[in-house]
Amino acid sequence: MQSIPVRYAQTLKEKPADETKLGFGKIFTDHMLIMDYDPEHGWHDMRIVPYAPFSMDPASMVLHYGQAIFEGLKCYRDASGALRLFRPMDNFRRMNRSAARMCIPQLDEEACLEGLRTLLAVEQGWAPHAEGTALYVRPTIIATDVGLGVHVSHTYRFFIILSPSGAYYQDGLAPVGIYVEDELVRAVRGGIGFTKAAANYAASLYAGDVAERKGYAQVLWLDGVHQRYIEEVGSMNIMFAFGDTIVTPMLNGSILPGITRDSILTLANDFGYTVEERRMSIEEVFEGARSGKMTEAFGTGTAAVVSPVGSLCWKGEVVRIGDGGIGPITQRMYDALTAIQRGEAADPHGWSVLV
Ligand code: COI
Helix, strand or coil: CCCCCECCCCCCCCCCCCHHHCCCCCCCCCEEEEEEEECCCEEEEEEEEECCCCCCCCCEHHHHHCCEEECCEEEEECCCCCEEEECHHHHHHHHHHHHHHCCCCCCCHHHHHHHHHHHHHHCHHHCCCCCCCEEEEEEEEEECCECCCCCCCCCEEEEEEEEEECCCCCCCCCCEEEEEECCCCCCCCCCCCCCCEHHHHHHHHHHHHHHHHCCCCEEEEECCCCCCEEEEECCEEEEEEECCEEEEECCCCCCCCCHHHHHHHHHHHHCCCEEEEECCEHHHHHHHHHHCCCCEEEEEECCCEEEEEEEEEECCEEEECCCCCCCHHHHHHHHHHHHHHCCCCCCCCCCEEEC
C-alpha cells in the first residue's frame, strides 16, 4: 500500500488541560484525513492535512439534497499507553452499505483503515488518558457536485476528523427519562433507516427537541407503519431485560445495525443470557414495566456505549423501569464492553485492534 502524504500544521492547538471536561464532539485535533472521488480517478489522493474549514460552492449537492453518510467509532488509550480501535472494519463495512443505498461509490475498506491508522499515528498525542474518555473518530462522505438538479452526484469527498471526547451524556452512566413518540417517525422500511445517512439524524431532530422541552432526554421511536413496534431510542439501539432474557427489536431495514448492539448481544450470549431479536410492541414493554417482569431497559451506541432508561412516558402514562436505577445487567454489559475496548479484559472475539 502506498504511504499516505502528510502535510503538517504550522501551529498546533493547545490540548485540553482538564480531561474531565471534554464533553462530546466539541474539540477537534490538528489534522484530518481527506480523499476525493471523481469518475475518472475513482477514490484518489488520500492525504492528511491540517484541520481547517472546507471551501465549498454554495450549490454543492450535499448542501441541498443531503447526500451524505457518516460513521462513528472510538480510539481508546490502554493502560500501557497504546491506542486501540474497537471493531474498526465493521464501521467501514457499514459505511459501504450506507454508501450503496445512498448511491455513493464503494470505498476500499482496508485503505480507509490504513488511512485512519496513519492519521492516528500523527494525532496520537490527542488520545485522552482519563477514565471514560476516548478519541472519537468521525469518517464522513459528502456529495460535492455543483448544481441544483436532483440527481446522483458524480464527485464526493471522504474525510475523517478526530475529537477527544468524554461521556456522551453530561451525567455519564445515569438513567434517563424517555418519551415514546407516537406521532412522528424516524424511518420506514424501504427507506434509509438502516444506514448512517445524515438525513436520518435530521429527521429525528424535531421529535427529540419536543421531548427535551417536555423534560425527557430522548424519544423512543416506534415503527413507521403501525406506530406500535419498538425501533430505536434517540440515536441508539434499545434492549430490554426480562429477568435473564434480553430482548431487542430485530433488524428490519428501518433500524440501524449498531456495532455496539451486536457486541452486547454477543457478550450476552457468552454470559449465558437468553437473547431474543424479535418484534416488540409498546404494549408489551408497558405491560412488562407495569408488572415488574421487565427489569431493565438500556440504549446501546458507540457514543454513550450503554445508556440506562429509568422511565418511559407513553400517551401520558409514565412507567418506571425496575427501580429506576442502573440495573445489574446494564452495569455488567457496560463494564464488560468498556473493559474490552480499553484492552483491560480478555477479548475472545478479537474486537480490540491495536493501532
Ligand atoms: C452513537 O450512539 O454512537 C450515535 O449514533 C450517536 C452519534 C450520532 C453522536
